[in-house]
Amino acid sequence: MTKIKHVLGISGGKDSAALAIYLKNKYPTLDIEYYFCETGKELKETYNLITALESVLGKRIKKLKAAPDYEDDVQFDVFLNKYGGYLPSSNSRWCTRALKLEPFEKYVGETPTLSYVGIRGDENREGYISQKPNIQSIFPFRKNIWSEEIISKTLTNSNIKCLTDITATNVHNRSKDEFIKIISEPISYNYDRNKKLNDLLTISISSFNKIVYEYMKSLNYPISHLNEYPLLENEDNLVREDIFRILEESGVGLPKYYDKLEFELDGQKGYYARSRSGCYFCFFQQKIEWVWLYENHRELFSKAIDYEKDGYTWMQDERLEDLIKPDRIKQIKEYHLKRTASNSNSKSSYLIDILEEAESEGCAACFI
Numbered sequence: 001m002t003k004i005k006h007v008l009g010i011s012g013g014k015d016s017a018a019l020a021i022y023l024k025n026k027y028p029t030l031d032i033e034y035y036f037c038e039t040g041k042e043l044k045e046t047y048n049l050i051t052a053l054e055s056v057l058g059k060r061i062k063k064l065k066a067a068p069d070y071e072d073d074v075q076f077d078v079f080l081n082k083y084g085g086y087l088p089s090s091n092s093r094w095c096t097r098a099l100k101l102e103p104f105e106k107y108v109g110e111t112p113t114l115s116y117v118g119i120r121g122d123e124n125r126e127g128y129i130s131q132k133p134n135i136q137s138i139f140p141f142r143k144n145i146w147s148e149e150i151i152s153k154t155l156t157n158s159n160i161k162c163l164t165d166i167t168a169t170n171v172h173n174r175s176k177d178e179f180i181k182i183i184s185e186p187i188s189y190n191y192d193r194n195k196k197l198n199d200l201l202t203i204s205i206s207s208f209n210k211i212v213y214e215y216m217k218s219l220n221y222p223i224s225h226l227n228e229y230p231l232l233e234n235e236d237n238l239v240r241e242d243i244f245r246i247l248e249e250s251g252v253g254l255p256k257y258y259d260k261l262e263f264e265l266d267g268q269k270g271y272y273a274r275s276r277s278g279c280y281f282c283f284f285q286q287k288i289e290w291v292w293l294y295e296n297h298r299e300l301f302s303k304a305i306d307y308e309k310d311g312y313t314w315m316q317d318e319r320l321e322d323l324i325k326p327d328r329i330k331q332i333k334e335y336h337l338k339r340t341a342s343n344s345n346s347k348s349s350y351l352i353d354i355l356e357e358a359e360s361e362g363c364a365a366c367f368i
């Protein structure tokens with residue numbers, strides 16, 4: 001029988017850490033390999049989180065290096081040199097590809113692999129995931145554990161007859177007729193794929209998973225090599241609050257950069273924090289997070305400024321030297337205070353809910 005790998009990338013963020021703990025507790029028989037892609041530019045809180053996780057998981061988290069002949073702390077710099085000092089940006093995210101995706105794909109090789117991704121049930125995105133055919137992503141925190149690609153193949157109209165036959169043979173409870181009714185309804189302008197998917201999941205998540213799994217046996221996906229798969233029975237849907245709970249209950253806790261810190265502006269109190277893991281100079285961070293870095297990690301901020309010396313900048317519209325002018329800092333804080341005040345009625349009490357407005361831009365490899 002073909003051996004398949006189960007892997008989980010630890011980004012340094014809360015969701016991948018919680019997923020590792022969740023899977024260890026709920027599916028202890030899954031032999032998962034954990035890995036972390038070294039950029040050399042993480043905050044020290046990320047390394048603290050990794051150490052704490054290793055102790056809770058009872059396993060090492062393998063460090064993957066894109067430039068194995070170089071020291072950990074220059075991994076990003078090796079590639080920056082290759083790119084002639086051209087800093088990455090959301091439109092040219094060479095860093096994620098070179099430092100995260102490529103080392104991951106090299107580590108997996110050609111082995112059929114299930115890669116667990118911590119996108120939550122309250123998020124609507126897939127992330128930036130490997131497209132290699134031998135790597136299949138599974139999303140255990142969501143009702144729909146399958147990738148978009150698999151759902152699209154499974155629910156395509158030309159597959160209706162095949163799915164109906166699978167359901168007739170494999171679903172043995174009262175929901176069989178309901179499934180067949182929904183499966184037989186073609187996707188159309190008035191009945192889109194998401195609606196159909198939700199209707200099927202609403203009947204029974206585990207039966208739907210079983211139908212997808214049976215269909216996939218006819219295709220050459222990593223999961224096709226398994227005789228059984230415990231996550232087919234998983235009916236959980238985990239949201240942000242669950243992630244905080246899992247981390248707190250495990251003793252690992254939240255990465256410290258999420259802690260909100262107080263600042264004062266013209267006698268008014270405000271709070272700021274960093275909203276996600278990743279490199280300290282990540283271009284995805286918001287202006288207020290740059291201010292947080294400047295005021296709480298001055299030496300890292302200075303290093304980020306050094307990277308701009310060749311004329312390239314981390315933000316399209318502003319150099320870091322300009323962002324730290326006193327008037328500009330004041331302006332950014334004022335804007336942040338207004339924003340946090342207008343969000344103070346939001347259902348969540350977490351500061352990162354306000355900071356993470358651009359969450360969907362992030363990538364699975366860096367921020368989950």
Ligand code: SF4
Nearest residue numbers: 095096278279282366
């Ligand atoms: S955290 Fe940001 S800068 Fe670092 S690799 Fe990811 S996208 Fe690039």
